[in-house]
Amino acid sequence: MSLIALLLTLPLAGAAIILLVRAVRVRDLLAFLTVVILVALSIAQYTGGMTVRFALPHSLHTIFMAADILLLLFFLWRGMHEESRPVALLALLQLLLYLYVSGTDPQAHPFDIEVGYISRIMLLVINIVGGIIILYALEYIESEEMERMKKNGFIALLFFFLSVMNLIVTTDNLEIFFLAFELTTLLSYLLIRYRGDELARANAIRALWMNQIGGVAILAAMIISVKSYHTLSFDALLTFGSSWGVAAIAVLIIAAFVKGASLPFEKWLLGAMVAPTPVSAILHSATMVKIAPYIILKLAPAFTPFLSHTVTLFGSFVFMTASVMALGRDYFKEILGLSTVALLGLMMAMAAIDATESVQIVLVLIVFHAISKALLFLQAGILEKSFHFKYLSDFEYLYERSPMSVWMIVIGFASLTLPPFGAFWGKFFSLELLISMISQSPLYILVLVFITLGSVFLTLLYFKVLTRVLSHSTGKTEKVAIPALFRYSSYALFGLLTVGILLMSGWNGVGVFELLLPALLIFVIPLLLRWQLRSSERVGEYRCGEKDEAEIGAYYFALPEAQVRRAHYAAAALIALVLLGGML
Amino acid sequence: MNTVWIILAPLIGGLLYGVERIVRARMQGRKGPPLLQPFYDMFKLLDKRPLLVNPAHVLLGIMHFITLWIAVGLIITGTNLLFVIFVHLLASIFLVASGFSVRSVYSHIGANRELLTMVAYEPLLILIAAGFYLKNGYFSIELIHEGEPLLGSLWMLFGALLLVIPIKLKKSPFDAAEAHQEIVGGVEVEYSGVYFEFLYMAKWLEYIFVYLLVILFAGNSVMMAIVLVSSVFLLVNLVDNATARVRIPHLIAITLGIGLTLSILNLIGVGYGL
Numbered sequence: 079m080s081l082i083a084l085l086l087t088l089p090l091a092g093a094a095i096i097l098l099v100r101a102v103r104v105r106d107l108l109a110f111l112t113v114v115i116l117v118a119l120s121i122a123q124y125t126g127g128m129t130v131r132f133a134l135p136h137s138l139h140t141i142f143m144a145a146d147i148l149l150l151l152f153f154l155w156r157g158m159h160e161e162s163r164p165v166a167l168l169a170l171l172q173l174l175l176y177l178y179v180s181g182t183d184p185q186a187h188p189f190d191i192e193v194g195y196i197s198r199i200m201l202l203v204i205n206i207v208g209g210i211i212i213l214y215a216l217e218y219i220e221s222e223e224m225e226r227m228k229k230n231g232f233i234a235l236l237f238f239f240l241s242v243m244n245l246i247v248t249t250d251n252l253e254i255f256f257l258a259f260e261l262t263t264l265l266s267y268l269l270i271r272y273r274g275d276e277l278a279r280a281n282a283i284r285a286l287w288m289n290q291i292g293g294v295a296i297l298a299a300m301i302i303s304v305k306s307y308h309t310l311s312f313d314a315l316l317t318f319g320s321s322w323g324v325a326a327i328a329v330l331i332i333a334a335f336v337k338g339a340s341l342p343f344e345k346w347l348l349g350a351m352v353a354p355t356p357v358s359a360i361l362h363s364a365t366m367v368k369i370a371p372y373i374i375l376k377l378a379p380a381f382t383p384f385l386s387h388t389v390t391l392f393g394s395f396v397f398m399t400a401s402v403m404a405l406g407r408d409y410f411k412e413i414l415g416l417s418t419v420a421l422l423g424l425m426m427a428m429a430a431i432d433a434t435e436s437v438q439i440v441l442v443l444i445v446f447h448a449i450s451k452a453l454l455f456l457q458a459g460i461l462e463k464s465f466h467f468k469y470l471s472d473f474e475y476l477y478e479r480s481p482m483s484v485w486m487i488v489i490g491f492a493s494l495t496l497p498p499f500g501a502f503w504g505k506f507f508s509l510e511l512l513i514s515m516i517s518q519s520p521l522y523i524l525v526l527v528f529i530t531l532g533s534v535f536l537t538l539l540y541f542k543v544l545t546r547v548l549s550h551s552t553g554k555t556e557k558v559a560i561p562a563l564f565r566y567s568s569y570a571l572f573g574l575l576t577v578g579i580l581l582m583s584g585w586n587g588v589g590v591f592e593l594l595l596p597a598l599l600i601f602v603i604p605l606l607l608r609w610q611l612r613s614s615e616r617v618g619e620y621r622c623g624e625k626d627e628a629e630i631g632a633y634y635f636a637l638p639e640a641q642v643r644r645a646h647y648a649a650a651a652l653i654a655l656v657l658l659g660g661m662l
Numbered sequence: 663m664n665t666v667w668i669i670l671a672p673l674i675g676g677l678l679y680g681v682e683r684i685v686r687a688r689m690q691g692r693k694g695p696p697l698l699q700p701f702y703d704m705f706k707l708l709d710k711r712p713l714l715v716n717p718a719h720v721l722l723g724i725m726h727f728i729t730l731w732i733a734v735g736l737i738i739t740g741t742n743l744l745f746v747i748f749v750h751l752l753a754s755i756f757l758v759a760s761g762f763s764v765r766s767v768y769s770h771i772g773a774n775r776e777l778l779t780m781v782a783y784e785p786l787l788i789l790i791a792a793g794f795y796l797k798n799g800y801f802s803i804e805l806i807h808e809g810e811p812l813l814g815s816l817w818m819l820f821g822a823l824l825l826v827i828p829i830k831l832k833k834s835p836f837d838a839a840e841a842h843q844e845i846v847g848g849v850e851v852e853y854s855g856v857y858f859e860f861l862y863m864a865k866w867l868e869y870i871f872v873y874l875l876v877i878l879f880a881g882n883s884v885m886m887a888i889v890l891v892s893s894v895f896l897l898v899n900l901v902d903n904a905t906a907r908v909r910i911p912h913l914i915a916i917t918l919g920i921g922l923t924l925s926i927l928n929l930i931g932v933g934y935g936l
Contacts (some may be wrong), residue, residue: 620768
């Protein structure tokens with residue numbers, strides 16, 4: 079219990095102190111210590127291995143309620159101030175619904191906090207990966223042109239985010255869940271508009287109203303739950319299984335789709351790119367979007383077959399479509415963003431299958447996707463800060479200037495698709511599970527085809543990026559120094575990926591051999607590169623007699639606008655089907 | 663015994679390539695080169711002065727060869743079919759990465775095309791593995807070889823494999839990735855001498871790889887395996903001689919269009935006992 083309490087409060091305390099400190103080195107030291115303690119706490123919580131349940135003191139509930147109302151009033155104010163009708167209307171709607179819910183009287187709720195196996199893994203991801211990103215952000219934010227207070231505020235917000243995420247994955251009370259959900263919405267809003275320019279404000283407002291749809295969905299689920307069963311407990315809701323219970327679950331699924339930036343809602347996550355890069359890193363890997371597979375994973379045991387099939391179909395459809403959409407993009411962070419949308423689709427698809435294997439598969443995907451994406455976004459930030467590269471078409475002579483960044487990008491992409499990395503095994507066993515489910519419903523053949531095609535498109539996408547980074551000729555080197563914190567945070571994530579390979583051994587019968595073999599093949603390359611083959615003569619490339627140096631581009635495959643719209647309609651139709659499944 | 667086969671695999675691939683050159687020549691009414699011509703070429707390559715563009719390029723090419731050899735070795739030892747397909751994917755990725763690692767137009771176009779052909783064949787290979795799993799309940803190649811021939815129930819997936827073979831062996835109509843007359847061999851262009859040898863041998867290993875996939879359909883029947891391999895061998899060369907190269911978008915459309923339809927129908931059939 080004390081571990082959980084510390085995990086919830088320590089980031090808050092860290093955030094508060096960092097706001098007050100003026101000296102950069104003291105701030106960095108404090109942040110470093112906080113991160114180290116958080117990592118230690120989450121590991122201790124994981125190895126403790128017990129399910130922890132307890133209720134929070136009553137006084138806290140009053141504070142939570144006040145916080146909820148203030149938050150919604152803040153959204154309402156932002157909506158009016160920024161003249162955004164959807165934000166204002168959704169805030170007003172939520173306020174009314176919330177007042178209605180808080181007026182009802184659920185019977186005493188036993189546990190506010192419940193930490194089971196899934197929550198323990200989520201805590202690991204949030205605190206370790208999130209912590210590393212914060213350390214990286216310490217360096218990153220210093221190179222922005224802002225006042226000292228605003229820089230420290232940025233770091234403080236990131237710590238606050240970790241605290242809120244720790245709360246959202248440990249609570250069993252729908253009311254607290256709603257508060258934490260809204261707080262992540264608030265934080266993403268504040269972080270996206272951090273740079274304060276026109277585009278940042280517009281994108282932040284869009285993120286705000288889209289995420290508020292999720293808030294409305296949770297409130298609807300709360301009303302159903304409290305009206306029909308007099309409870310606000312997540313667990314209790316899952317056990318009822320009657321028609322109203324299913325309806326509440328269907329509504330909660332919508333909240334997951336919104337947070338996971340699934341197809342009709344993907345714009346808010348892509349818009350988040352205008353924020354400083356650590357924000358994208360933390361939104362995409364350790365926090366925010368991971369709420370989506372988490373919710374589905376938590377709800378899946380109570381799914382009806384219809385809901386399970388529809389969500390799986392939806393997830394795999396999003397996986398394939400988002401992968402294709404990414405092929406036409408040039409902005410590096412946008413490519414990474416759409417691949418997050420795609421992989422979240424895969425996670426939700428697998429989470430919706432109520433089988434014992436699927437829980438493990440989804441957790442492995444969550445963990446390794448978080449590490450790989452954090453690594454890639456960190457590199458995106460380094461490219462931006464050290465080389466002023468944002469678009470793929472800018473990437474020139476990268477290998478000559480910073481081979482380390484190139485190899486980190488290569489490893490980052492390889493770790494999402496190739497053996498022996500964790501994400502690969504997640505996909506591998508997803509395929510195996512789906513194949514074994516084909517005899518239960520022919521729908522799984524369609525899902526299987528979507529997922530195989532999606533995987534191939536993603537591979538195509540990742541290795542298309544390599545077109546721009548790998549090419550180099552012999553001789554020219556003009557190395558650029560990368561700041562130490564940037565390097566160490568990348569190494570830390572790289573280390574996690576490597577350790578992760580070892581953790582895979584024994585899972586579903588994966589042998590040491592199957593892990594070591596590809597690992598050896600991939601890791602031997604950087605080592606062998608020291609071997610410069612001096613005995614061979616160096617030559618230039620074959621140019622067919624041309625004298626000019628060739629410019630090399632990457633291929634693009636832009637999905638026509640009409641097709642994208644059609645994909646959005648299809649996704650919306652599937653969501654409607656989920657809701658319909660809840661009503662019937 | 664397996665070890666011997668694994669060590670011999672590139673040599674057998676070389677012989678197969680030699681046979682193929684003769685067969686293809688006879689189909690065109692020529693005499694063709696001697697059977698051991700591929701090996702003579704190898705010795706000639708060894709004599710050449712070693713030239714390279716950059717070490718990473720050479721290294722990735724060598725890794726392509728080694729990984730492909732391992733993929734072939736894994737099929738021979740009889741491990742998990744799906745895993746083998748992904749190790750093979752890793753090998754192809756090494757080749758693509760090597761193509762991208764030099765500032766050469768032809769190499770880049772070749773690597774791009776190589777990557778695009780993956781879109782065409784990778785889903786089909788995975789669905790073929792799915793078919794075996796659905797029929798047997800396991801991916802183990804060893805057990806597939808001990809079981810009954812599955813050509814009868816998986817014939818549509820076998821058809822899908824027939825679409826994949828010309829892509830992997832760079833045969834017409836699906837040889838745009840290499841397209842000698844057009845992009846000077848694509849990925850191969852920047853390799854020379856002893857380093858090219860690895861790419862040359864990797865091609866022989868591709869032969870072994872695809873024909874090992876073909877004999878999976880024959881199960882425990884050696885007779886059927888021989889018939890399948892030789893008829894597929896003749897068919898692929900006949901088609902190679904008789905057709906013109908198609909462009910990459912057509913390649914993808916044709917293989918995925920026909921291949922996916924066949925695979926899905928077959929999976930429905932097997933899954934529901936039709």
